[in-house]
Amino acid sequence: MSFNRRRFVQGIAGVSLVGAIPARAQSNAPIRLGLMTVKTGPLASGGIDMERALTQYLKEHQYTMGGRKVELFVGDSGGVPAQSRTKLQELVERDKIQIMIGPLDTASALASDDYIRQQQLLTLSVAAAEDMTQRKPNPWFTRGTSTSSQCSMPLAEYCAKTLKMKRMVVIADDIAYGHEMCAGFMRVFEDNGGKVVQRMFPPLTVPDYGTYLAQLKTNVDGIFLGFAGSNGFRFLRQMNEFGLIKKVTPVGGMTALDEAVLRNMGDEALGIVTSCWYSAEIENAINKRFVANFRVDWNYDPGFYAAATYTEAAVLDATLAAIKGRIEDKQAFMKTVRNITVDTCRGPVRFDQYGNVIGNIYIRKVERKDGRLVNRVIHTYPNVSQFWTYKPEAFLKNPVYSRDWPPAKNLES
C-alpha cells in the first residue's frame, strides 16, 4: 500500500474528526436551549405562558439538566410563519442553540420544517400539524403535546358512548388545525354510530358568529367546538346570547375552553365537557407542584401552552439525564428521546416511532371551585396514540385529515 497524497489527507481528516468529537462531547459548556414562541400579536397570550412555564421549570431545577447548565434563548415569531423562520435562523446561527422547544403554531412549524431538517436541529414541538409526525415525519422532530385530532377522537367516542349523543354539529376555525380536529372527531363519532349532520368552518378572524348561530340546527344532541385562541370563548358567549346553550349541548376540543380563556368566563361555561391532554386539575405530584408554583408567580392556573413547555422541558431533562448531558451526539439524543418514558405534569408520556407522544387524554368538565372555573377531570383515556384505536399502517394509507377527508356522509341541508 503506497502512501499518496489522498490517503494522507483522509488520514489527517480522520484523526481530526476523531479528536474533535470527544473534545466537544466532554465539554461542559452550558446547553443552549432555544424557545420559539409568540410574544406579540393575537397569539401572544399562549406564547407568554410558554415562556413563563419553561422558565419556571428551569428555575425549579437550578437551570441544570443532565448535569449541565442550561442557557435559554427566546425567539418571538409574532405568529407569522416567515418571521418565525427568520427568528429560528437567528437562534441557530447567532445564539447557536442546540435544541429548540416550539414553535407555537402549526404554520410556523411547517415553515421551519425544511430548515430543521437541513440544520438537523433537535426539536421538541408544541404545534399540532398531523403530518409532521405521520406521512411526512421529520427525523429531528418530537412532539410531547398531541396532534390536532389526538384529543378530539377520544372525545367523539365519549360523546357517542357515554353522553349517548346521536346527531351532532361540528364547527371549527377554517384552518388546518380546525379541519384536522373536526375530521378526527367526525370519523370516530360516525364509526361509533353517530351522525354529523352539519359542519361549519367560519374564517379564523370572524368577529361575530351571529350568522353561523342563526343557521345552527337545533334538532341535534350536541355541537363540537374546534376553536382556538379566543374564538371558542366568543362563540360560547354568543351562543348563550342567542339562548342556544340550553338547547344544543356544546362539547369542545383541546383549545376551546383552555384555562387561559376560562378565567375570563362566567356561568355560561359551567358544565361544558372538553378533551385535552392536560388540565390544571390533574391529580399527580408533579402537576400539583407545577400548578401551585405557577399560581404563586402569576396568580392564575396554567393551561395548554404553559403545560406544553413544562412537559417538553421534562422530556428534555429526562433525555439529557439518560445520555449524561451529551446533547452534541444528536443520533443518541433522538434514539433516546423516542424510547424513554417520562413522568410529567400531564402524566406519563412516551413516543411512537414517528416522534409523536403516547399519553393520557382527559375528558374534563367545567366546574366552579374556590370561586374560579376549572376543568375537572371526569374521565381518563390512558395511553392514547395519534392513531387512536386504528392500525397505524391503515391510518397512514388514508389521506391526512382535512376538510374533505373523511367525506361527510350524513350532512343535512
Next chain:
Amino acid sequence: MRIANLTHGALFMLGAYIGVSILRVVPNLWLAALGAGIAIAIFGYFVERFVLRKLAGNVLGQVLVTLGLSFILADLCLVVWGGDPIPIPTPALLQQPVRIAGFIFPAYRLAVVVLAVIVAIVLFLLIEKTRLGAMIRAGVDDPDMARAVGIPVSRLFTTVFCLGAALAGAGGVIGGPIMSAYPGLDADMLPLALIVVILGGVGSLLGAFVGAFITGFVYTFGVALLPDLAYVILFLPMILVIAFRPRGLFGKFAA
C-alpha cells in the same frame, strides 16, 4: 378632510379596552362607552394635530403613519391589558333573547341596531341641517374658499376627526358584549370599515349608510348560502364597484 385613516380598527379596540377598565370601576355599559368615546377623542386630537396635520394631501404618508400607529396601539393594548380575551358584560336588562314571529333574537343586538340608526340620523342632521354641518361641507369641498369667507377650517377638521375617533371608541365598547375585547380585534374590524367606506363612497354619509347595509346583508346571506366563500362574497362586490365606479356608489372623490 380627505384623510386616509387606517387607525379606526385600532381605535375601536382601544375603546373596547378602555371600556373594560372603566367597567371595573363603574359597572354601566353606556357610561363606559361615553368615557371611552371621550378618551379616544382626546387621543384623536393629538394624532390629528401633531401627526396627520403635517401630512395634508400626502395620502401615502397618511396610510403609512396610521397603519404604523395601529400596530403600535395593538401592541400597547397587549402590554397593558394582556393577551387573554376579556368579556364585556351585557347590560342585565338586555340579556334575555327576544322572540319575534318565531325567530329568536338576542335583545342586545336589537338595541345595538336601534342605537346605530339613531347615530346615523343624528349624523345626517348634523351634516345636512346645521350651520356646523354646512361649514364642514364647505371646508371639505373647497378649503381655501371656505377660509376666505371666515370658516375656521383647521379647527373644524380637528373637531370632525375627534368626533370620528370618539364614535370608533364608543363603538368598541358597544360592540363589546357581542365581540369582547381581544388582541386582533383591530385587524378583524378594519377590513369591514374599509369595505363600507370604499363601497359607499368616500366623503358621503349616505354612501356609508348604504355601504354598511350592503356589506351586512351580502356577508350574512353569503355565509348562510355559500359558507366556504365567506370572504370572496364579502370582497367581490367591493371589487366590482371599484372597477365600474372608482368613486364608490355615492362618493365625491376617488377612493
